[in-house]
Amino acid sequence: MSTENEALGSVATAAEAASYPVAPGYRVNVRSGPGTAYPVVRTLAAGSWVSILCQTPGEWVSGPYGTTNIWDNIGNAQFVSDAYVNTGRDGYVTHRCG
Template sequence: MVAGLTAALLMVGAAASEAATTRYYSVAPGYELNVRSGPGTAYSVVRVLPEGSKVPIYCQTPGSTVTGPYGTSNIWDNVSNGQYVSDAYINTGSDGYVADRCSN
């Protein structure tokens, strides 16, 4: 009983710690942003982020090249399970990768 409770508390603590360390990045001002089912413009739009949104970047992967307010990039940011946005519309402060590469 105590071992099970201890394991459950450790899992809750780990989840809280992960949530506390997640960094959020801003979508370029003045833009609504398509969230796609994969890293490219050929993938379907699963939702649209409203102007002023901030997103977490869990990992990044190469995909189709997009030109946006932050330049031209083939980097796609994973913002949720199976959901990607073009890094050319996210203010990461870098032209390169700011997160680990997504494992395929």
């Protein structure tokens, strides 16, 4: 098992990251940074699952899973608000980005 310092120093690859479902019935915008002011780079289809590589604080957003400032990094410069991802927890489920 990795130590906390090892986990903080690396970003998981998509194959290593856990996958989580996007809120049912929602098409979720993927943005280039952790906030709604960042450009939309693509939109996830309803029923999508995402692999979270790391998480970072950003703009506060309300969604089906509450209000949070946690943004999930799902790819290179691709972020979705954790308020739309069912991780089963309030708070971080993996290490912080950076």
